[in-house]
Amino acid sequence: MSDKVENPSKYLGNEIDYLRKVLEGESWSATGGSWTNILEREFAKRIGTLYGVGCNSGTSTIHAALEAAGVGPGDEVISPAITVIMNTTATIHANAVPVYADVNAETFNIDAADVKRKITDRTKAIIPVALYGLPPDMDEIMEIAKEHGLVVIEDNAQCVLSTYKGRMAGTIGHMASYSFENTKHISCGEGGMIVTDSEEYAEKARKVAGHGFKNLKASEGRIRLNQDVFQDPDYKRHDVLGWNYRLSEFNAAVALAQLERVETLVDLRVKSAEIFMDVMSGCTYLTPQKVPGDRTNSYYTLGVIYNGGEAIGVSWQDFRKAYIREGGDGIYGAWSVPYLEPMVEQRQFAGRCPWVYKDVGYERGLCPVAESVQPKLMQFKTNYRDIDLAKKKALVLEKVIKKFSG
């Protein structure tokens, strides 16, 4: 099979048909159209929540959710030490203080025991991230949240249709955030969604994400519903500080077409991950992310600990290069621990709200497990739309493993 078929079905659903319908319609914005509304309804239904609020990214979702939760200047928000920078930046966008909890060495997910240790009287929210598609220990997190009156925002940007103790990820926290960015299970280039059962949070998040228009409601993103009221010089429109985080009708239409095939899209990633894990099963220095028996993983990517430096004397980068040389796909490294990124380490945010950040700083050693795991992480691609191609690449990996085993 040729490499040319690598991208055979990304847009084989209704994407083009729906895009044409948006083009032919009157409104290309969620303020007047209905595609974003339909996506919100269908996505929430698929996850199993009452409300969905479409946003233009999986970062604006987190910021809007934090604002909806009442997180503001000086409040502390706990997120894991292995995750993307966006949990940190969204927290800073709310003028709140990022606090980092260490991770479990085998699941790489947030360690509930460390969350407990990091709680202060300023803590307002927790953002457990379902890293690589694996839900964290949500029962423990929810128990801590209940005890301390905290809001939990599941960051499921990488996690679609995974389950935790038989429950759908995204239905456990007070709100959950999704991303439809280019690499995600469901993609429309850029986009995101907040889901929740709370009418209050849905309405607040929608207002934050929609310029604070006062007539926005939990399930209604259109703003000009009653022209006689709206088209009046005396009409006051805004009762909340908002941003423009709206999801456009074009993006919503594409995401809707992808949602219609979400089982297939997730299944392809899970099968691809299983094929790669099969090949790694006898290898002592490649250890895939542990999936506890009470949950499933939707494998945004396959996260693996690489111990080849010690075991076979081959560095992380040399192993990656050998895999590519033999015809494998790139292996991605995990993002740096967020507080070691220059933006955070150098406190570039501090001047934005000096009274909040004057004593805030982070140092190496804060989350020792994350700091030791992160440099060893390899993310193997699971985003194959052709299982034969995944098999072919896994065979390349097998060859490289054999080669280094002598």
Ligand SMILES: Cc1ncc(COP(=O)(O)O)c(C=O)c1O
């Ligand atoms: C765990 C996690 N959270 C948040 C985001 C942010 O999503 P977006 O890129 O749509 O802003 C991403 C995506 O990169 C992510 O992987």
